[in-house]
Amino acid sequence: MRSTDSPSPEPRVFPTVGPALFEAIRAVGARRILLQVPAGLVRNAHDLAGEIARESAARVSVSVRPCFGACDLPSAAEAGASDLVVSLGHAPIPNVRLERTTFFVEMRDARGDPERLAEIVAAAGLPRRLGLVFSIQHLDLADRLPAALARRGYSGLLGTGDRRLAYPGQALGCNYTSAESVADRVDAFLFLGTGRFHPLGLAWATDRPVWALDPAQGRLEPPIDRAALVAQRQMLVASVRDALRWGILVSGFAGQERSATARALEERARAKGRRATILRFDRLDPRDLEGRDLDAYVSTACPRIALDDRALYGRPLLTPPEFLMALGELPLAPYRFDTFH
Numbered sequence: 001m002r003s004t005d006s007p008s009p010e011p012r013v014f015p016t017v018g019p020a021l022f023e024a025i026r027a028v029g030a031r032r033i034l035l036q037v038p039a040g041l042v043r044n045a046h047d048l049a050g051e052i053a054r055e056s057a058a059r060v061s062v063s064v065r066p067c068f069g070a071c072d073l074p075s076a077a078e079a080g081a082s083d084l085v086v087s088l089g090h091a092p093i094p095n096v097r098l099e100r101t102t103f104f105v106e107m108r109d110a111r112g113d114p115e116r117l118a119e120i121v122a123a124a125g126l127p128r129r130l131g132l133v134f135s136i137q138h139l140d141l142a143d144r145l146p147a148a149l150a151r152r153g154y155s156g157l158l159g160t161g162d163r164r165l166a167y168p169g170q171a172l173g174c175n176y177t178s179a180e181s182v183a184d185r186v187d188a189f190l191f192l193g194t195g196r197f198h199p200l201g202l203a204w205a206t207d208r209p210v211w212a213l214d215p216a217q218g219r220l221e222p223p224i225d226r227a228a229l230v231a232q233r234q235m236l237v238a239s240v241r242d243a244l245r246w247g248i249l250v251s252g253f254a255g256q257e258r259s260a261t262a263r264a265l266e267e268r269a270r271a272k273g274r275r276a277t278i279l280r281f282d283r284l285d286p287r288d289l290e291g292r293d294l295d296a297y298v299s300t301a302c303p304r305i306a307l308d309d310r311a312l313y314g315r316p317l318l319t320p321p322e323f324l325m326a327l328g329e330l331p332l333a334p335y336r337f338d339t340f341h
């Protein structure tokens with residue numbers, strides 16, 4: 001095992017699976033590669049593994065467990081004898097320490113014409129001062145979209161986030177500090193990417209309307225009803241104000257592990273006359289929480305477990321700020337997103 005005093009390997013970053021990646025693999029002399037892929041790329045994983053193996057002359061294994069993000073590095077058991085990890089679909093998280101040499105392939109997507117996208121925004125009559133947030137796949141648009149918007153009388157601002165974000169205008173499902181840094185200068189946010197995951201997170205984290213625009217399809221989604229989302233969470237918090245027995249969940253993933261936060265919450269719970277037990281896991285299966293003599297849970301792991309997956313759990317599952325609301329240590333409003341820093 002690597003000593004905690006050893007320097008962390010520096011991540012290498014590549015836009016796509018292509019010649020630069022193959023050349024770098026050959027240059028480091030990697031013989032056994034572990035390929036990590038997110039759920040959205042599982043279908044392509046085996047073709048990509050074959051291509052990497054062919055072009056780099058290394059043996060490539062594919063991790064069966066879909067990778068949630070750059071917070072989720074392979075365990076020793078998963079990595080086995082691999083001398084290189086290739087992680088697809090994510091940018092590195094600058095303040096997450098790597099245990100192994102890791103190449104991040106961001107899978108940049110060149111689709112999306114900035115002029116056409118700006119035209120869609122103008123035709124839909126979005127507010128004039130927009131904060132721009134991009135999925136990592138569409139971050140190349142950050143260079144040209146603000147100018148295209150400006151030609152139509154719009155401002156498109158990119159913020160700079162904290163040490164958990166690698167690029168201005170980037171977002172993680174647990175960190176929207178780039179958006180927060182410009183929130184007081186914009187009337188709405190425009191997310192460039194696909195799916196609801198990031199727009200929902202933006203709505204949790206900021207109090208501005210959030211539109212989402214799929215760059216490849218040119219489809220603009222209507223804004224998310226933040227008030228309804230927040231009201232649901234406030235009702236959940238109110239329902240567990242008197243809960244006595246709490247489980248405090250702690251992830252073992254490198255970029256989700258918050259033992260110090262868990263211990264602080266445990267102390268707050270005890271000070272308020274509650275019982276609390278810290279529960280550790282790597283991948284959380286809702287079935288593992290069944291049959292326990294606990295009234296409710298607070299998750300110090302990925303905040304999206306509590307927010308997006310709550311229907312999977314038989315007992316209320318709160319984020320740390322929500323837990324402090326339930327204890328009466330924070331007000332219910334304004335709602336506070338559980339940002340990972």
Ligand code: SF4
Nearest residue numbers: 068069071173174302
């Ligand atoms: S903690 Fe959750 S939202 Fe943040 S990078 Fe990991 S999986 Fe994504």
